Amino acid sequence: RQLVREWLRRRRWHLATGAGVALVIVALLLLTHLDESPVTGRTRLLVFSREKYMELAALTSEAHLEEFAELLLPATDPLHQMVEQAVQLLAQRNKDIPEVSEVPWSVHVVESPQINAFVLPNGKVFMFTGMLGAVADLDQLMIVLGHEMAHAILDHSAEQASLSHVVDLLSLIVVTAIWALCPGDSLALVGGWAKDKLTELMFNHPYSRKLEAEADQVGLHLAAKACADVRAGPVFWQQLEIVDKLTGNPTVPEWLSTHPSHRNRSGQMDRLIxxxxxxxxxxSCPALSPVDPRAVFSKTVSELLAKAKEQGVGGLEGTREPQPVSASVGLPVSQTALASPSQVARFNKDRVPAVTSPLPTAAGERSQHVLQNINQQGS
Structure with missing residues (x-):
């Protein structure tokens, strides 16, 4: 200990100078790369230029197209046409946003049971058929697409990469200083592992959850301008929460995840409605049905839980009953069912097609409900 103190005393000016130079470099990096986020106006750090990131997006989209080459549905497929027209509607109704109007949006539907969708900054939309089976109606599809498009127009991937770049630089300086004070391979390994874990838990994961929440908010606004029933948004996340319960998917604590929990996302979206x-x-959108889909879903889940309790069915323990919404539930449910391409095209006349369709009463029936709707309405 005495030797370490002596070593620090002798090199205190070197250490102070090194720390000062590092802080100046980081400060200059932050000051020269601050940017204003479109739509929200939030100040954020962007180390990479949009041009460079567009080049990377082009390479990434080519890699994905090659990866999914055997799984892509043809452009003539009703599912592809439905997603294509929904995306074009969102783009048309939000053309006042430069980041939307300046991008050539194109759709690629991947035949895979994975519940996933993503949009690259260059406008390439990748929608998995598993996601089409997870949404209960066209409104939910529009909200999902709005969320993914929001990630793209807000440059969230570039923003997160910029944060990782700065955090890695700072952590490298700290680890180097520790190694200089206490040289040793074992300490370097432990320090590297601790750095990675702390970076994930203290910076990357919280920031990722923040960006997801922002995409939920902006995506909901994109869908609202496209005349979707935004009240279907919270229902979608409640559906996924129930799916996880029924399928036994392990629930990861939110602080260990890059995404907010389904329950928190549903609650946050409810506050944004x-x-x-x-x-x-x-x-200039048409009036919505007086029947709130949140109220319908709340009643449906309550009935399912009651039946499951009577029959002693497991798997739903801990499922939260959705909060009741002030709306008439006893009336027939009028909502926008997942529609055929011709019905989606009617959106272009600033009208949401009014299609009467019951909300699926069980999470496992949603996929069949979607396909049956497409077949029935397309015939």
């Missing part, structure tokens, strides 16, 4: 409804009203 009033603002989204106000925005929808300003876009």
């Amino acid at each position: 009033p603002q989204a409804l106000e925005l929808r009203e300003t876009c």
Whole structure:
């Protein structure tokens, strides 16, 4: 200990100078790469230029097209046409946003049971058929697409890469300083492992959850301007929560995840609904059905839980009953069912097609419900 103190005393000016130079470099990096996020106006750090990131997006999209080459549905497939027209509608109704109007949007539907969808910054939309089976109606599909498009127009991937770049630089300086004070291979290994874990838990994961929440908000606004029933948004995340319960998917604590939990996303989106409804009203959209899909879903889940309890069915323990919504539940459910391409095209006349269709009463029936709707409405 005495030797370490002596070593620090002799090199205190070297250490102070090194720390000062490092702080100046980081400060200059931050000050010269601050950017204003489109739509939200939030100040954020962007180390990479949009041009460079577009080049990377082009390479990434080519890699994905090669990866999914054997699984892509043809452009004539009803599922592809439905997603294509939904994306074009979102782009058309949000053309006042430069990041939307300046991008050539194109759709690729991947035949895979994976519940996933993503949009690259160059406008390449990848939708998995598993996601089409997970959404209960066209409104939910529009909200999912709006969320993914929001990630793209807000450059969230570039923003997260920039944060990782700066955090890696800072952590490298800290680890190097520790190694200089206490040289040793074992300490270097432990320090590297601790650095990675702390970076994930303290920076990457919280920031990723923040970006997901922002994409939920902006995506809901994109869908509202496209005249979707934004009240279907919270229902979608409640559905996924029940699917996880039924399929036994392990629940990861939110602080260990890059995404908010389904329950928290549903609650947060519920709080955003009033603002989204106000925005929808300003876009010359038709009036929504007086029957709130959240109320319908709440009643359906309550009935399912009661039946499961009577029959002693397991798997739903811990499932939260959705909060009741002030709306008439006893009336027939009028909502926008997952539609055929011709019905989606009617959106272009600023009208949401009014199709009467019951909400699926069990999470496992959603996929069949979607395919049956497409077949029945397309015939």
